[in-house]
Amino acid sequence: MRDTEQFAKEIAGKLLEDAPADAEAPRKLHLPDAPAASRSPLIEMHDIHKSYYIGKPNELEILHGISLQVFPGEFVAIVGESGSGKSTLMNIIGVLDKPTSGEYTLDGVDIHNAADNELAAIRNRKIGFVFQTYNLIGRQSALKNVELPMLYAGVPAGERTRRAKDWLARVGMAERMKHQPNELSGGQKQRVAIARAMVNEPALILADEPTGALDSETSRIVMDLFHEMHEKYHKTIVLITHNPQLAEECQRVLTLRDGLIVGERKGSGKRAAL
Ligand SMILES: Nc1ncnc2c1ncn2[C@@H]1O[C@H](COP(=O)(O)OP(=O)(O)OP(=O)(O)O)[C@@H](O)[C@H]1O
Numbered sequence: 001m002r003d004t005e006q007f008a009k010e011i012a013g014k015l016l017e018d019a020p021a022d023a024e025a026p027r028k029l030h031l032p033d034a035p036a037a038s039r040s041p042l043i044e045m046h047d048i049h050k051s052y053y054i055g056k057p058n059e060l061e062i063l064h065g066i067s068l069q070v071f072p073g074e075f076v077a078i079v080g081e082s083g084s085g086k087s088t089l090m091n092i093i094g095v096l097d098k099p100t101s102g103e104y105t106l107d108g109v110d111i112h113n114a115a116d117n118e119l120a121a122i123r124n125r126k127i128g129f130v131f132q133t134y135n136l137i138g139r140q141s142a143l144k145n146v147e148l149p150m151l152y153a154g155v156p157a158g159e160r161t162r163r164a165k166d167w168l169a170r171v172g173m174a175e176r177m178k179h180q181p182n183e184l185s186g187g188q189k190q191r192v193a194i195a196r197a198m199v200n201e202p203a204l205i206l207a208d209e210p211t212g213a214l215d216s217e218t219s220r221i222v223m224d225l226f227h228e229m230h231e232k233y234h235k236t237i238v239l240i241t242h243n244p245q246l247a248e249e250c251q252r253v254l255t256l257r258d259g260l261i262v263g264e265r266k267g268s269g270k271r272a273a274l
């Protein structure tokens with residue numbers, strides 16, 4: 001099994017390495033219109049395979065042909081046993097990793113033909129990541145952590161600070177923006193991570209077990225934030241969870257088993273009553 005902590009570190013490194021492709025003028029925060037059902041898919045995958053080389057001549061295939069469509073404004077859960085390939089799939093969706101074969105189009109961009117700097121720009125602009133282990137930068141305040149993605153996007157300093165404060169307030173962390181991660185609880189760290197994921201106004205939020213390290217009460221607060229990002233800001237969200245109750249609250253639940261999607265059902269799309 002892949003060590004989550006180790007993986008989170010690798011991803012943090014990857015996200016940090018992503019240099020800005022070009023400077024971009026600051027954008028005004030806007031609330032998009034509710035998505036129309038007829039829009040083309042944000043995520044379109046066809047027959048995705050992923051193999052790892054585990055020393056010659058062995059090749060270990062983890063994903064065996066995943067086809068998937070996610071439309072703008074959808075809130076989708078991915079469930080499945082440990083080792084079924086959820087994080088592997090999520091890393092491909094998030095262009096942190098490339099498939100071995102198959103087709104993947106993200107927001108109209110053919111990932112297969114995109115250069116590395118284009119992929120970095122896509123990660124930075126189109127996707128907000130939330131991980132089980134928060135992945136915040138130590139010895140940096142919550143504010144600086146939330147500013148970071150905007151630094152890579154070329155947003156000017158004053159605008160960075162303004163937007164970071166704004167998002168920290170939206171997730172209920174205005175009082176603690178000067179605190180460093182080790183001075184925050186797990187739930188507070190995850191709220192900072194959600195603010196960081198949202199601050200570039202990405203189309204897509206990818207969350208890999210965001211409540212996996214939290215107690216049920218704190219999980220509720222974090223899940224409510226995802227609902228808010230979905231309902232109020234019309235974000236497309238793909239959420240991996242082991243918690244069947246939380247999965248049920250999404251609009252669609254995909255079940256992964258041994259690297260294949262073996263089930264798809266509707267969820268309520270609504271937060272459960274406390
Ligand atoms: N870099 C790698 N090299 C070899 N095998 C890998 C690699 N990364 C993942 N795997 C294997 O791929 C399989 C799927 O792993 P993945 O992390 O996607 O599972 P998961 O469904 O996210 O599990 P969990 O619920 O425990 O997080 C596992 O058997 C894992 O050991």
Ligand SMILES: [Mg+2]
Pocket residue numbers: 086087088208
């Ligand atoms: Mg995983």
